Amino acid sequence: MEIKKMRGVRGEITVPGDKSISHRAVMLGALADGVTHISGFLKGADCLSTIDCFRAMGIDIEVDGDNVTVHGKGLYGLEKPEKMLYTGNSGTTTRLLCGILAGQPFDTDITGDASICKRPMGRVTKPLALMGAEIENEYCPLHIHGKKLHGMEYNMTVASAQVKTALILAGLYAEGDTIIHEIEKSRDHTELMLSAMGADLTVDGLTIKVCKTEKLTPQDVLVPGDISSAAFFLVLGAIMPDSEILIKNVGVNPTRTGIIDVLNDMGADMELINERTAAGEPVADIIIRSSKLHGTEIGGAIIPRLIDELPVIATAAVFAEGTTVIRDAQELKVKETNRIRAVVDEFTKCGIDIEETDDGMIIHGGKPIHGADFVTYGDHRMAMSLAILAQLAEGASTLNDSKCVEVSYPTFFDDFYGLENN
Numbered sequence: 075m076e077i078k079k080m081r082g083v084r085g086e087i088t089v090p091g092d093k094s095i096s097h098r099a100v101m102l103g104a105l106a107d108g109v110t111h112i113s114g115f116l117k118g119a120d121c122l123s124t125i126d127c128f129r130a131m132g133i134d135i136e137v138d139g140d141n142v143t144v145h146g147k148g149l150y151g152l153e154k155p156e157k158m159l160y161t162g163n164s165g166t167t168t169r170l171l172c173g174i175l176a177g178q179p180f181d182t183d184i185t186g187d188a189s190i191c192k193r194p195m196g197r198v199t200k201p202l203a204l205m206g207a208e209i210e211n212e213y214c215p216l217h218i219h220g221k222k223l224h225g226m227e228y229n230m231t232v233a234s235a236q237v238k239t240a241l242i243l244a245g246l247y248a249e250g251d252t253i254i255h256e257i258e259k260s261r262d263h264t265e266l267m268l269s270a271m272g273a274d275l276t277v278d279g280l281t282i283k284v285c286k287t288e289k290l291t292p293q294d295v296l297v298p299g300d301i302s303s304a305a306f307f308l309v310l311g312a313i314m315p316d317s318e319i320l321i322k323n324v325g326v327n328p329t330r331t332g333i334i335d336v337l338n339d340m341g342a343d344m345e346l347i348n349e350r351t352a353a354g355e356p357v358a359d360i361i362i363r364s365s366k367l368h369g370t371e372i373g374g375a376i377i378p379r380l381i382d383e384l385p386v387i388a389t390a391a392v393f394a395e396g397t398t399v400i401r402d403a404q405e406l407k408v409k410e411t412n413r414i415r416a417v418v419d420e421f422t423k424c425g426i427d428i429e430e431t432d433d434g435m436i437i438h439g440g441k442p443i444h445g446a447d448f449v450t451y452g453d454h455r456m457a458m459s460l461a462i463l464a465q466l467a468e469g470a471s472t473l474n475d476s477k478c479v480e481v482s483y484p485t486f487f488d489d490f491y492g493l494e495n496n
């Protein structure tokens with residue numbers, strides 16, 4: 075696909091629902107006693123994989139546009155699926171399911187697409203084993219023998235919301251307390267949703283304690299727009315001259331707003347307005363205008379708060395004066411593709427001065443770049459970041475695969491090209 079070039083973009087965008095919250099709303103809704111109404115659900119391929127998996131375990135789920143109704147059957151209401159569960163491209167579905175299924179009174183098999191089969195599952199299966207879980211294999215396909223679980227105290231070895239959430243979910247079924255110490259604070263949508271549903275869960279700084287729970291009370295979930303999707307327009311508006319974009323209804327949970335901190339630090343002309351709370355999650359509208367960006371250093375505790383935005387933050391760094399250093403981001407190597415290698419390889423094709431490091435990259439920005447024939451590696455975030463990068467490149471650019479955006483943002487190109495263009 076040829077990437078159409080825009081000039082001076084203006085207008086309003088409402089990005090689709092948050093992927094992390096959409097997954098959790100279906101999963102926790104399925105485990106609640108009664109009906110959960112979800113509005114603003116992300117109908118992306120990953121969240122549809124979650125729906126398919128729970129339907130295969132006997133949960134009745136109705137989808138009407140972005141409204142989803144989940145008929146929960148309680149913590150002990152899942153049925154053994156007839157076939158292997160298929161999680162597609164979704165790491166969140168695969169890892170969170172491990173936490174739920176480890177304590178069920180039946181066995182399950184899980185697999186996903188070629189990318190999922192290369193992503194490490196040992197990070198969830200090993201700590202779950204300390205709770206008595208029995209999961210065969212460290213890569214998909216996984217075979218989960220349902221077992222009686224017991225609590226544990228665990229110091230996490232990676233900063234990962236998926237690992238944390240898998241352990242919390244297993245903790246709902248475990249005898250005794252499950253205490254988890256995070257290395258850095260990662261997204262906390264599970265903790266917020268479970269607390270609202272009446273689970274026995276407390277959070278104290280980086281420590282989460284969860285106890286065996288008999289019943290979850292359904293809550294209506296209003297899914298805010300995904301800041302990870304808004305990120306592409308935040309960067310587009312900042313780097314493109316003569317631009318102003320209003321992005322409405324964006325989730326601004328502080329565990330997700332690292333990109334706002336970084337863009338502010340780089341000198342972006344950005345404003346958060348209408349700050350409010352919707353169903354327990356902070357939400358705002360964001361105005362972004364053309365900005366004169368400068369390089370920055372990104373590392374440490376902020377990394378889990380912007381991990382999925384790093385490819386598009388790297389794009390912003392290309393058009394920022396000076397050097398940007400990204401470190402402590404080795405987790406990027408185990409995403410849908412190795413996102414450090416993919417960014418460095420694709421950016422190098424455009425003549426960008428970029429170096430790969432063991433835990434990130436160094437970008438010397440503010441120099442002219444040219445278009446290229448880009449490869450997405452089947453990674454939705456790479457595809458969208460490259461589409462933004464191509465906007466300010468001299469000459470034409472193509473993407474080998476634009477369909478992969480369906481994973482998290484099916485209408486990305488419609489929204490993108492729907493902006494007013496000078």
Ligand code: SPQ
Pocket residue numbers: 093094095120163164165166167233234235236237239261381382405409410455482
């Ligand atoms: O679900 P998946 O495939 O892992 O999705 C990604 C993404 O870019 O959309 C990562 F590849 O987001 C993860 C995120 O990186 C979603 C997530 C969550 O919902 O809990 C947490 C992060 O992963 P991790 O490994 O840091 O826990």
